[in-house]
Amino acid sequence: MSEAPQPEKSTPRVARSALETAEFVFQSRPPADMNEVRRALRHTLRALETEDIAADTLNVVSIALAEVLNNVVEHALRGRQGGRFELRYLLSEAKLRFYVQDNGRPMPGNTLPSGLPPLIGNTRADLPEGGWGWSLVTKLAENIRYQRAEDKNLIKFSISTHTKL
Numbered sequence: 001m002s003e004a005p006q007p008e009k010s011t012p013r014v015a016r017s018a019l020e021t022a023e024f025v026f027q028s029r030p031p032a033d034m035n036e037v038r039r040a041l042r043h044t045l046r047a048l049e050t051e052d053i054a055a056d057t058l059n060v061v062s063i064a065l066a067e068v069l070n071n072v073v074e075h076a077l078r079g080r081q082g083g084r085f086e087l088r089y090l091l092s093e094a095k096l097r098f099y100v101q102d103n104g105r106p107m108p109g110n111t112l113p114s115g116l117p118p119l120i121g122n123t124r125a126d127l128p129e130g131g132w133g134w135s136l137v138t139k140l141a142e143n144i145r146y147q148r149a150e151d152k153n154l155i156k157f158s159i160s161t162h163t164k165l
Contacts, residue, residue, distance in 0.1 A: 026087040032077050032102070037069040040087050051091055057161055061096065064140040067133035068100055068155055076104025076153055093161065098141075100155045107153065112146045 024047045028036040041062060048058055069085065077083030085102040107113075113134045138144065141157040148154075 023091075024087075024089050028084045028086070030082050030084045031080060032073055032083045032085050034070070034073060036085070037066065037073055040069055040085075041066055044087065044089070048091075048096075053096075053161055057096075057159065060140050060159055064137050064157070064159060065098065067137045068098075068157070071133060072100060072102045072104065072153070072155075076102050076107075078104075080104055091161075095158045095160055097158045098156065102153050103151065104153060106148045107146060110146075110148050112144060112155075 024044065026040045026043050028040060044065065045058060045062060048061065053061075065087075069087070072085050073083075077085070080103070083102070083104055085100060085104075088099040088101075090097045137157070141159055144155070144157040146153070146155050
């Protein structure tokens with residue numbers, strides 16, 4: 001009598017298909033502040049570094065995500081003791097899709113800012129203090145969307161994994 005074949009002791013590694021995605025979630029601790037933004041960026045970039053993403057793409061992600069999260073903390077969550085945000089991304093072969101949700105105040109008019117850079121005056125005193133960040137986001141990210149539902153804000157955007165600065 002012959003013995004039945006024995007199963008292999010180790011399972012071969014299966015390559016990720018182009019349709020599969022990796023998911024990452026970060027939840028801030030309340031009250032969300034700039035320290036939580038830095039923590040979210042650190043965790044996200046560390047996770048992305050393990051995914052073999054080009055340095056230029058990581059730089060774009062760092063800038064765009066920092067601006068989005070800074071705006072959430074500075075505007076939506078300012079003064080909210082229970083303020084928090086959640087960051088989620090999905091990675092496919094061609095895109096990183098980001099989802100940032102917070103429990104803060106809605107965007108004015110429930111719409112995204114225009115993305116146009118602020119107007120510059122003729123003198124140093126005329127230079128605007130803010131408004132540059134969202135302009136950067138609109139230049140670096142694609143498919144930027146905003147929605148307000150159940151007292152929460154959700155900002156969605158994507159960045160190509162082949163982005164170059």
